[in-house]
Amino acid sequence: MEYPKTMYISVADLERAPLPVDPPIAPGQIDFGIELHALLSLRTSGLAEVLHEHRGPGQVVADIRLRASYQAQVEVLCARCLEPVRVALDQSFDLLFRPIGVDATGDERSISPSETEIGYYEKDGLLLEDVLREQVLLSLPARTLCVESCKGLCAHCGCNRNTEACGCEALPADPRWSALRAVQGPMRSQDKL
Ligand SMILES: [Zn+2]
């Protein structure tokens, strides 16, 4: 399903006035690829504005500053059993985007507050979706478990050990024993007779 890109933030628009950034975002609108299992909801609220860097006679660099917060519900996979786990994100960011290539000359300037992160925009602006995708991925926990005590998947049969009791645990882990098990199995059942 294709969603329209809701919000292109252009320098030309910002030169006229700062732009409130709070569009409705549909979960399918941001393509996370395989990096996120699912985005369930995303709300954002903030402001985009242009900042002018005066770098020398006649050289003015137009930067886009984007300050916003967002709340998201996402699904990630449990690191042990691979079941989807719902995670709530509540974050804010303060980003400065310079025109790509403008810093290529190597004369570093520090015009921005130290807590502001620097990025770059191409052509004449940037897509809000691209910024949000990066911010969401950055704020995901490195490792999520469905529950602290998750038993994970059985290393032998692959079943989810939280919901199934496969009995594989009683068997030796070393695959070299599997041939022996095959022999022992029938003998054991005979013993019961
Ligand atoms: Zn789990």
Ligand SMILES: [Zn+2]
């Ligand atoms: Zn098993």
